[in-house]
Amino acid sequence: MTDYTWHIPDPHTQPEFYADIPMKRLMAFLVDTVVILVLCVLILPFTAFTGIFFFPFLMLLVGFFYRVATISKWSATPGMLLVAIEFRTLSGERFDAQMAVMHTGIFSAALVFLPAQFVSAVLMLSSARAQGLTDHMLGTVALNRRATA
DSSP states (O other): OOGGGTTSOOTTTOGGGTTTHHHHHHHHHHHHHHHHHHHHHHHGGGGTTGGGGGHHHHHHHHHHHHHHHHHHHHSSOHHHHHTTEEEEETTSOOOOHHHHHHHHHHHHHHHHOHHHHHHHHHHHHHSTTOOOHHHHHHTEEEEEHHHHO
16 A cells, blocks of 8 residues: 555445445436536527537536536535535545646546547446546545545
């Protein structure tokens, strides 16, 4: 065990922290995508409906700010809160604003490239801590909230 992993649960001795994380992250992603879609539809009239022409970019932009704002506040998005998971650094700390921006930035860039999403899904399903590509890059992890209480 290395020093930087000391503060997060070990997936072999405390598997309840990582139980069903990939499925929960998928559900959270779907919930958050619906919320972002509704926000974008509400924003459309304020763009004189020209937002329809760049709607995917609008979704990406609104999604970025939505995720940064919620992750920096709760270390989770509303979708993640709904399925009882949250992000932590490998030192066990909740995300601050800087980590929320970095995580969301990499996640948003990966949304644009389908192969990156495939790699992320494979990593979540195959790694001991169910970490996606962004998590591996930043040294972060999603944990079950009930297990952390």
